Amino acid sequence: MRRLETVGVVGGGLVGSGWAIVFARAGRTVRLFDASAEIRAGALAGIRRSLADMQAFGLVGDVEAIARRISVVDSLAEAVAEADYVQESVFERVDVKAAVSREIGAAIRDDAVVGSSSSGIPASAFTADVPRRERFLVAHPVNPPHLVPLVELVPAPWTDGAILPWLRQAMEELGQVPVVVNREIEGFVLNRLQGALLNEAWALYEAGLASAADIDRTVAHGLGLRWSFMGPFETIDLNAPGGVDDYARRLGPLYHAVAQARRDPRPWSDDLVGRVTRERREALPAADLKARSAWRDRRLMALVAHRRGQPDR
Amino acid sequence: MRRLETVGVVGGGLVGSGWAIVFARAGRTVRLFDASAEIRAGALAGIRRSLADMQAFGLVGDVEAIARRISVVDSLAEAVAEADYVQESVFERVDVKAAVSREIGAAIRDDAVVGSSSSGIPASAFTADVPRRERFLVAHPVNPPHLVPLVELVPAPWTDGAILPWLRQAMEELGQVPVVVNREIEGFVLNRLQGALLNEAWALYEAGLASAADIDRTVAHGLGLRWSFMGPFETIDLNAPGGVDDYARRLGPLYHAVAQARRDPRPWSDDLVGRVTRERREALPAADLKARSAWRDRRLMALVAHRRGQPDR
Numbered sequence: 001m002r003r004l005e006t007v008g009v010v011g012g013g014l015v016g017s018g019w020a021i022v023f024a025r026a027g028r029t030v031r032l033f034d035a036s037a038e039i040r041a042g043a044l045a046g047i048r049r050s051l052a053d054m055q056a057f058g059l060v061g062d063v064e065a066i067a068r069r070i071s072v073v074d075s076l077a078e079a080v081a082e083a084d085y086v087q088e089s090v091f092e093r094v095d096v097k098a099a100v101s102r103e104i105g106a107a108i109r110d111d112a113v114v115g116s117s118s119s120g121i122p123a124s125a126f127t128a129d130v131p132r133r134e135r136f137l138v139a140h141p142v143n144p145p146h147l148v149p150l151v152e153l154v155p156a157p158w159t160d161g162a163i164l165p166w167l168r169q170a171m172e173e174l175g176q177v178p179v180v181v182n183r184e185i186e187g188f189v190l191n192r193l194q195g196a197l198l199n200e201a202w203a204l205y206e207a208g209l210a211s212a213a214d215i216d217r218t219v220a221h222g223l224g225l226r227w228s229f230m231g232p233f234e235t236i237d238l239n240a241p242g243g244v245d246d247y248a249r250r251l252g253p254l255y256h257a258v259a260q261a262r263r264d265p266r267p268w269s270d271d272l273v274g275r276v277t278r279e280r281r282e283a284l285p286a287a288d289l290k291a292r293s294a295w296r297d298r299r300l301m302a303l304v305a306h307r308r309g310q311p312d313r
Numbered sequence: 314m315r316r317l318e319t320v321g322v323v324g325g326g327l328v329g330s331g332w333a334i335v336f337a338r339a340g341r342t343v344r345l346f347d348a349s350a351e352i353r354a355g356a357l358a359g360i361r362r363s364l365a366d367m368q369a370f371g372l373v374g375d376v377e378a379i380a381r382r383i384s385v386v387d388s389l390a391e392a393v394a395e396a397d398y399v400q401e402s403v404f405e406r407v408d409v410k411a412a413v414s415r416e417i418g419a420a421i422r423d424d425a426v427v428g429s430s431s432s433g434i435p436a437s438a439f440t441a442d443v444p445r446r447e448r449f450l451v452a453h454p455v456n457p458p459h460l461v462p463l464v465e466l467v468p469a470p471w472t473d474g475a476i477l478p479w480l481r482q483a484m485e486e487l488g489q490v491p492v493v494v495n496r497e498i499e500g501f502v503l504n505r506l507q508g509a510l511l512n513e514a515w516a517l518y519e520a521g522l523a524s525a526a527d528i529d530r531t532v533a534h535g536l537g538l539r540w541s542f543m544g545p546f547e548t549i550d551l552n553a554p555g556g557v558d559d560y561a562r563r564l565g566p567l568y569h570a571v572a573q574a575r576r577d578p579r580p581w582s583d584d585l586v587g588r589v590t591r592e593r594r595e596a597l598p599a600a601d602l603k604a605r606s607a608w609r610d611r612r613l614m615a616l617v618a619h620r621r622g623q624p625d626r
Contacts, residue, residue, distance in 0.1 A: 120567050142535045143552070150535030177534040179527035187571055189523050190531050193510050194545075195568035196575075200509035201545050210502050214492035216544020218503050221490040222455045222463030224544075227537030229612050231529020232507075232514050237593050238606045239456070245590040252581040254433050255508035258500055259578030262509075268565040277558040280550050293551045295626055299542050306619040313608055 001084070001111050001162065004170040005029065008080035010104060011089035012036075012043040012072070014144060015117050019087045020047060021146035024069040025060055026174045032072050033079035035090075040072050050146065057301040076100075077107040084109075085170065087139065089117040097126040105131035113163050115139025115153075120191055122184035123156035134160045139167065140188055145176070147300045152188045154181040193232075199265060200258075206272050212279045228303070229310070314397070314424050314475065317483040318342065321393035323417060324402035325349075325356040325385070327457060328430050332400045333360060334459040337382040338373055339487045345385050346392035348403075353385050363459065370614040389413075390420040397422075398483065400452065402430040410439040418444035426476050428452025428466075433504055435497035436469040447473045452480065453501055458489070460613045465501045467494040506545075512578060513571075519585050525592045542620070 007023045009016050012034030020030045020043075034040050047070060051063040060066060073079050080086045086108060090100045097116060104114055105127075114136045116123060127136040137159045142148035151171050155164055164180060171178035181188050187195060201215050210218075226235050233244060240247035284292055320336045322329050325347030333343045333356075347353050360383060364376040373379060386392050393399045399421060403413045410429065417427055418440075427449045429436060440449040450472045455461035464484050468477055477493060484491035494501050500508060514528050523531075539548050546557060553560035597605055 120564075142538075148535060148538050150531060152531070177530055179523060179530050181527075182522055185517075185520075185522055186574075187567055189517055189528060190535050191564075191567065192517065192571050193513050193528075193531060194536055195571040196509045196513035197506050198545050198549070198568055199572045200506050204498075204502055204505065207498075209495055209498055210492060212544075212546045214494075215502060215506075216546050217490055217492050218463060218465070218506060219540050219544040220542055220547075222461060222503050223507055224537060224540030224542070225455075225461050225613060225616055226609065227532050228541035228616065229533055229537070230609065231532040231537075232511050233525045233529050233589060233593065234533075234597075236511070237597070238602065238609055241602075243590065243599060243602055244593050245586050248581050248586040251433075251504075252586070254500055254504065255511055256578065256580045258505050258508040259512045259575070261499075262572070263576050263578070265569065265572030265576070267569045268561050273558050273561040273565070276546060277556065280546065280557050284547075284550070286556060289551065289554075289556055292626075295624070296539065296543065296551055299623060300538060302623055303538055303541065303619070306616070310612060310615055311608070313605075 001113065001166050004085045004173070006083050006085075007031070008033070008083035008086040008104075009089065010034075010076060010079055010086060010100060011091075011117070012039045013089065015141065016087070016089035017043055017047050017050070018144040018146045019089060019117070019141065020070050021050060021054075021066070022174055022176065023087075024066045025146070028069065028174075030070040031079040031083070032070060033074070033076050035076075040074070043072050044070065050144075053297070054146070054301060057298075057305045059301060059305055076103050080104055080107050080112070082109070083112055085167075086112060086114040087117065088114060092118060092121060094121060094126050097121065098130070101127050101130045101136060105133065105136070108132060108135065113137075113167060115167065117141055120187045122154060122186070123159070124184055127156055127158075134158050135163070137163060137167070138188070139171075140190070141176075142190065144297070144300075147297065147304055149175065149177040150190065151176045151178045152181055152190055153178050154184060154188055156184065200262070202268050202272060202276075203262065203266070205276060206266070212276050213283060229307070314426065314479050317398045317486070319396050319398075320344070321346070321396035321399040321417075322402065323347075323389060323392055323399060323413060324404075324430070325352045326402065328454065329400070329402035330356055330360050330363070331457040331459045332402060332430070332454065333383050334363060334367075334379070335487055335489065336400075337379045338459070341382065341487075343383040344392040344396070345383060346387070346389050348389075353387070356385050357383065363457075366610070367459070367614060370611075370618045372614060372618055389416050393417055393420050393425070395422070396425055398480075399425060399427040400430065401427060405431060405434060407434060407439050410434065411443070414440050414443045414449060418446065418449070421445060421448065426450075426480060428480065430454055433500045435467060435499070436472070437497055440469055440471075447471050448476070450476060450480070451501070452484070453503070454489075455503065457610065457613075460610065460617055462488065462490040463503065464489045464491045465494055465503055466491050467497060467501055469497065513575070515581055515585060515589075516575065516579070518589060519579070525589050526596060541616070542623070
């Protein structure tokens with residue numbers, strides 16, 4: 001496989017535009033396509049706005065030099081035909097991803113690689129009947145990919161074995177943090193970890209043990225601080241004098257009891273979701289969701305800038 | 314109850330010393346006692362070292378002015394007799410906490426309040442036979458309390474109802490972030506949330522889906538970034554255009570499937586713990602655990618300093 005130099009981005013929404021920034025800021029040439037003419041018309045302006053925000057936080061230098069590497073094209077084939085790598089970020093529904101993947105598979109070079117931004121649907125669910133299906137896998141980012149560097153790489157059973165090490169290396173060169181999920185599993189690793197914590201949060205709320213605001217504070221002012229620079233295994237490895245086995249001996253039984261208490265998981269019922277929604281809408285009216293998301297992105301940018309200056313050891 | 318001005322700290326290990334810093338840096342007078350003469354002899358030097366580290370990150374001003382507010386005393390009674398508030402941070406075992414709580418209950422003023430640093434044992438398990446038991450509750454910090462501000466307040470069934478609002482307010486005035494757990498539950502909120510994520514992490518590792526290092530990266534470079542300034546409910550509230558109910562409609566079924574797949578939780582087996590331990594010890598030899606913990610604390614201090622400069626909206 002060639003070096004990842006030319007990229008086709010299929011799907012120009014928030015995720016696809018974020019990916020375009022990831023590739024272009026690393027010097028790669030990007031051709032972006034979206035089936036919606038409206039999204040195509042607005043994509044580059046949105047990308048320039050994101051880049052200007054990043055520049056204000058010292059995360060990128062010359063905005064125009066980056067934006068110039070991205071061209072919006074009028075057909076999917078034009079976006080992917082010459083690409084070394086294609087990032088597919090269309091709507092997350094099996095039939096939509098399958099149809100787009102068929103088009104991509106028919107138009108790519110034999111040695112191109114196609115990563116899907118799918119956040120939970122495995123590639124085998126939408127690439128079984130796709131031309132060159134052995135070139136496809138999942139490359140799931142966190143939103144927005146230009147600020148949160150993690151990418152989960154999840155091969156389908158038929159993905160060419162040479163692709164995983166190639167893409168891991170390529171993602172590292174782009175400045176992302178790739179992890180490998182060895183086999184397909186619903187939700188992959190990231191959303192399974194998030195889901196486990198969310199399920200416990202909903203269950204504690206449902207039992208009346210704490211308000212949604214206090215559960216949020218418990219993470220934002222407690223658990224989340226260490227987790228923003230160390231994972232859960234390293235955290236417990238440093239949380240007992242003898243390391244992770246010492247910790248497991250002391251606290252494993254408590255955590256097993258927590259798991260035992262959740263043997264009969266309940267779905268997030270409409271009533272439950274309604275109560276949390278009311279609490280959230282009192283804290284943040286629906287009209288302010290967009291402004292709060294912009295605040296979140298500014299906090300993320302400031303955090304990313306902060307992390308850059310920190311030593312890894 | 315009086316304003317929280319004079320504090321008795323019982324237990325002078327890492328947690329107790331961290332609490333002494335929390336109180337003293339907010340201008341309170343602290344009397345610290347530990348049953349070990351060795352710990353008593355070294356406590357103030359350790360506190361001065363922590364304060365000097367914090368000063369280097371701009372987190373405190375005059376180290377000596379803070380240290381001068383802390384005196385190490387030679388008896389438990391001397392530490393607690395005049396205290397408005399007592400923070401108990403002795404070894405986490407029911408019999409140890411029960412014996413120390415009896416001594417504290419016999420020596421405090423009638424209107425004093427006693428918070429235990431217990432990280433999972435509810436106060437009713439060790440205060441049932443304690444004098445003035447209605448003055449006791451759990452005030453569980455995250456380690457180290459002078460860097461991570463969260464405190465879980467968990468009343469026993471017999472805790473005086475006036476204490477919770479008083480202590481919540483007092484903790485806020487100290488600069489901590491208190492949350493209320495309405496009823497006793499094993500692990501409280503923080504360690505139940507941590508345990509849910511850890512249980513999923515161990516299960517994914519056991520199934521061979523990812524390495525411990527890649528699971529750690531998934532949190533440290535993915536999930537943990539937003540969680541260092543927003544809780545899980547706010548995170549999903551901002552992750553769908555229509556807010557938390559929109560998110561729950563779209564992703565609730567996936568997360569319920571994750572929970573359904575864990576209906577038969579396995580304990581963290583010796584074999585499993587051994588394998589993660591080997592992976593961790595290859596990444597970080599046991600001899601380096603202490604240096605890595607010092608790095609963690611420096612990263613925490615830098616993160617806390619960074620958070621101080623960030624807008625809340």
